[in-house]
Amino acid sequence: MILLLCGASAFALGPLTDAVNRLSQVGEFAFGGVGMAGQTSKGEIDFRLILSQPTPVALAALEKLYVSGNPQAKSYALFGMWKKKPGRFKELLVSAEASTAKVDVMRGCIITHESLRDVAVQIDKGDWDVWFKNSH
Numbered sequence: 001m002i003l004l005l006c007g008a009s010a011f012a013l014g015p016l017t018d019a020v021n022r023l024s025q026v027g028e029f030a031f032g033g034v035g036m037a038g039q040t041s042k043g044e045i046d047f048r049l050i051l052s053q054p055t056p057v058a059l060a061a062l063e064k065l066y067v068s069g070n071p072q073a074k075s076y077a078l079f080g081m082w083k084k085k086p087g088r089f090k091e092l093l094v095s096a097e098a099s100t101a102k103v104d105v106m107r108g109c110i111i112t113h114e115s116l117r118d119v120a121v122q123i124d125k126g127d128w129d130v131w132f133k134n135s136h
Contacts (some may be wrong), residue, residue, distance in 0.1 A: 016053060019046035020061050023076055024069040029119065030106035031128060041106065047076045051083065059085055066092060071101040075119045082123050089124075096120035 026043040028034070034041050050061045058080065066077035078096060081089035099116040106112075122128055 015049065016057070016061065019049045020064060022046050023050070024065055024073045026070070026072045026076070028104045028106040028111060029072040029075040032108070034106045034108060036109060038108075043072065043076065047080065051080055055084060059088070071099075071103040071116050074101070074116060075103050075105075075123075078120055079123050079128055083129075093120050093124060 023043060023046040026046070028041060028043060030041040031044050033039060050058055050065075052058075053061065062077045062080040062084070065073045066081075069077065074096070078089060078092055081092055097117045097120060101116040102113050103116050103119050104111060105114050105119065119128075
């Protein structure tokens with residue numbers, strides 16, 4: 001029985017690890033229908049997989065994304081922390097506000113290049129929650 005449970009846990013970590021790896025190099029920070037077909041972005045799909053995990057697992061994945069991911073991944077990590085652990089989000093917000101990194105952001109068919117600082121402030125104000133809630 002224990003072996004069966006351990007095997008199930010290891011199996012669940014494979015898709016999560018894959019999602020974290022993909023999201024760490026994602027091309028755009030996006031929620032809702034994007035592109036000409038208005039599809040859910042691959043980044044949002046991976047982000048939702050991470051958020052669906054038990055809170056400690058999701059938080060660990062978000063921390064990893066913030067430390068080692070590109071600016072788009074950091075944006076997803078910030079938004080995840082905003083939703084899951086607001087106190088930690090506020091701590092990360094300080095470093096994000098000091099960042100000069102640029103984020104490729106996609107809203108609908110439009111791609112913009114925004115500072116991580118601006119994206120973090122938008123997250124803090126709840127602007128991205130509207131896009132997140134209206135997707136899927």
